[in-house]
Amino acid sequence: MPLAPLFRPIDVAPAYQKVADAIEREIVNGRIKPGDPIGTEHDLVRQFGVNRSTIREGIRVLEEGGLIRRDSSRRLHACLPRYSKLASRLSRALVLHEVTFRELYEASMTLEVASIEGAVERATDANLVELDDNLVRSEAVVGSPAALAECDAEFHVLVAKASQNRVLQLAREPAAQLFYPTTEMIVTGVAEGGPRLVAAHRHLIDAIRRRDREAGVLWTRRHLQDWRRGFEKIASLDRSVEHMYMEHAQAARRR
Amino acid sequence: MPLAPLFRPIDVAPAYQKVADAIEREIVNGRIKPGDPIGTEHDLVRQFGVNRSTIREGIRVLEEGGLIRRDSSRRLHACLPRYSKLASRLSRALVLHEVTFRELYEASMTLEVASIEGAVERATDANLVELDDNLVRSEAVVGSPAALAECDAEFHVLVAKASQNRVLQLAREPAAQLFYPTTEMIVTGVAEGGPRLVAAHRHLIDAIRRRDREAGVLWTRRHLQDWRRGFEKIASLDRSVEHMYMEHAQAARRR
DNA sequence: TTCTGTCCCTTTGTCCGACAAAGCTAGAGG
């Protein structure tokens, strides 16, 4: 018979973890604001009363979590975690969990439609300028799959941004990052892929400008279905996202 | 006139970063599989030819990224990043970016509807057993706001799980984590809140069991609108998520 | 046999001290 649970496990976190937690707490509850400097390592050594090596391990944890950064002069300061970095963590996780392209497609259908709906409703003139600019650049590289795929990824980021909904913006990003490399492959393999992609973007911008929700949703669906048709010429939707796709996300994260 | 670009910038990442990158690469591209042991710190010192302090800093980075863990005996091994941990990173970021409850509500409306649609279409018997079990436990604690809020959070995780779409599962989690504390406040403040919540869950399970998509979407909408009405009795939807809400997520992550 | 206590080796967490390289600062010199 197992023992009755008389004691709860004791909290014995290593010192570096406690250092990280302490600093994190100050940032998350707002006592340290984004941009505020954290002291030097030596300062932290004095404040926490532990060795510099221990402090440094704690700093690594916070740095990886995106809560603190070193500016150009390597001084530490608190900062707002950046979406693209967080999203690439998630993309990495999705790859490791071997999600299928079907899951990506289905989730993106939902998320991109929601994005366009928000954009149609709330896009500002500044958003439209960015989108127009993206369209011009896309048209210029319609013959170059890699560059076009990059423009496509940026386009959808801009649409999400135009929705003014940061939760949505963040939620769609991981899946979108995994789409990106396949777009390049599809545009390469399917002759009319590039022009169709740019045409869809044009219709989407138009829908946003006219605040025409129906058209926005319609063209988003078509755009994604185009991706799907193109993808299915190359592979099955039930294939899991493969490891090699991560290399794009990795390169993006390092920037 | 600027110099012709004769040289590319040299990669001058610090050693600990290179260590982390090297190990990450092996895990992400599949040469090290989840569960595989990483060597001891001493092994890594030998392999990379750097000091143990440097190795340890690299390990912290990977640990925080969720790519490696220490098992009960503190030995290192690769592992699959856990959704709840990643999601709480995102929740933390959303709090720091001071997103509004309106953004949360709008995004969740999309994500939870998509979840239920997937669940209605693909839920297995095992999923239904879990949901039924959750319902029973919810009914038992309908008078206790904290416990009920926890059940509610779990319920929606289970629905997302039943959708069999892990991308969706991951995408909805950050917003859901921020909902959780407010649910407790609402159930506390609004008398009929608890019973209505449980009733909605019952209808949702019923819709999943009958594979009735319309009903599923309808009751998800109602459920969320209930939350919204309850929330608006307490505060404005345009208020930003506040720092104190993070404490729940923090506690969850530490587990 | 099965459990327990002991000894030893390994591994981790932490500490100390040190040093080169790069940034920053302030005073010297124009």
Add this chain to the structure above:
DNA sequence: CCTCTAGCTTTGTCGGACAAAGGGACAGAA
């Protein structure tokens, strides 16, 4: 007032050290 150089500071890395805890092997007790 501006520039340049000589410190001082800070970071990244190194080497070595030690206590605590885990794991394994082994002997003795129930």
